[in-house]
Amino acid sequence: MYAFDYHKPANIDEAAKLLSESEEAAIVAGGMTLLPTMKQRLAAPEALIDLGAIPELVGVREDGNELVVGAMTTHMTVATDVAVNKRIPALAKLADGIGDPQVRNRGTIGGSIANNDPASDYPAALVGLGATVTTNKRSIAADDFFQGLFETALDDGEIVTGVRFPVPDIAGYQKFYNPASRYAIVGVFVSKTGNDVRVAATGAGPCVFRVPEMERALADTWDPTAVDTIHIAADELNTDLHASAEYRAHLTTVMAKRAVADAR
Ligand SMILES: Cc1cc2nc3c(=O)[nH]c(=O)nc-3n(C[C@H](O)[C@H](O)[C@H](O)COP(=O)(O)OP(=O)(O)OC[C@H]3O[C@@H](n4cnc5c(N)ncnc54)[C@H](O)[C@@H]3O)c2cc1C
The missing domain is CATH 3.30.390.50 (CO dehydrogenase flavoprotein, C-terminal domain)
Known part of the structure; x- marks a missing residue:
């Protein structure tokens, strides 16, 4: 692993500012994908912006007929959350089937969809439910968000803040x-x-x-x-x-x- 600077901003604006200050900075969420690629020297960001201290990015809340899941919510939280299990049990089941307990306790929904691995589970739920991805700049329909192999509609420096899932029948x-x-x-x-x-x-x-x-x-x-x-x-x-x-x-x-x- 190459040397890098490490930042832990307390809010989204600060994270966006830090990202804008360097073309070579990267967001780190659960680190389940990014850190192995850095260890293998396949990625060498000069700075890591850790989203782990931004409270509004974590958790699940009900908003009318939608479930809103913060970008830094772990797969384990989605799998065990009472509202998810009650209103979209298929989503809880999907999260419960991701990787192993270590991955589920660190990996996040925001990191998973930003990475858009072709074999990852969440893209199926987002598109299968007609969800909306929210970022620090806009809302993007899931149908438009996933664009190709490891490709998404995110612009450079854009931060996923959460996902809005409509509750299906x-x-x-x-x-x-x-x-x-x-x-x-x-x-x-x-x-x-x-x-x-x-x-x-x-x-x-x-x-x-x-x-x-x-x-x-x-x-x-x-x-x-x-x-x-x-x-x-x-x-x-x-x-x-x-x-x-x-x-x-x-x-x-x-x-x-x-x-x-x-x-x-
Ligand atoms: C052994 C193993 C088994 C796995 N099995 C499965 C599986 O069965 N199914 C599955 O779906 N996944 C699986 N995964 C992937 C895992 O679940 C994580 O979701 C994934 O690694 C990325 O999430 P993360 O939070 O760790 O993101 P990170 O590794 O921290 O980041 C991944 C990428 O997303 C970017 N990023 C992170 N958060 C944001 C954000 N909020 N906004 C914009 N960009 C962001 C980062 O800059 C980086 O480029 C597995 C991983 C491992 C290591």
Whole structure:
């Protein structure tokens, strides 16, 4: 690891000011991704801006028909929070399936979505629920936020402050996970709110994506059998040592069926 300066601002404005003072500064949240890359010398920020002392970035609150989750809220908090378990149990279940207890106790929702690893779980929930990402500058619909492999709509120096999740009538999440890391080989999040159905797949391709054919079928008939015969093309899916593109395409149908069957 190279030497770096370390700052722990007490509020978002101070964090934004520190970030603007150096092109080579980086935000650190849980450090679960950033610190290993620094140890491997794949990243060498000259300053780390630690968001860990900004109270308004932590916690879950209910706001009418939305759950608002602060960017520095850990996966463990989302998994165990009473309001999340009551209003969007599929989101609590998703958070509970991330990594191991150490990762869940350090990793944060803001760090996860800013990083946008193609195998991470949260992008499926954000797109699958039609959530909104809030930053220190604006609000961004989840459909527009995740833009490609490790790419998001965030500008340089922009800080994720939280995520607003609309509460659905019913939602479910299932993933086929890598047995070593628990990252998603394929994970599918489904939700239904009135006649609006969303199906979002993570792990399968370079970035989370919606599956419109499944959304139409489930809007007609909310039942696992509705997606039974829908097979997505493997052309643009990922192939790596864990699974071929064809296998990921197959898993997308299987995980969608299970997510509908499991939806609460
Ligand atoms: C062993 C292991 C297993 C894992 N398994 C899974 C899994 O099964 N599923 C899964 O989804 N994830 C998994 N993860 C990822 C983990 O859950 C974290 O979410 C992820 O590492 C990033 O979150 P973090 O808070 O640690 O962010 P950090 O590592 O601190 O930061 C990651 C990146 O996001 C930026 N950033 C952080 N916070 C903000 C913010 N508020 N605004 C703007 N930019 C920001 C940082 O500058 C950095 O570039 C795993 C990680 C490990 C190490």
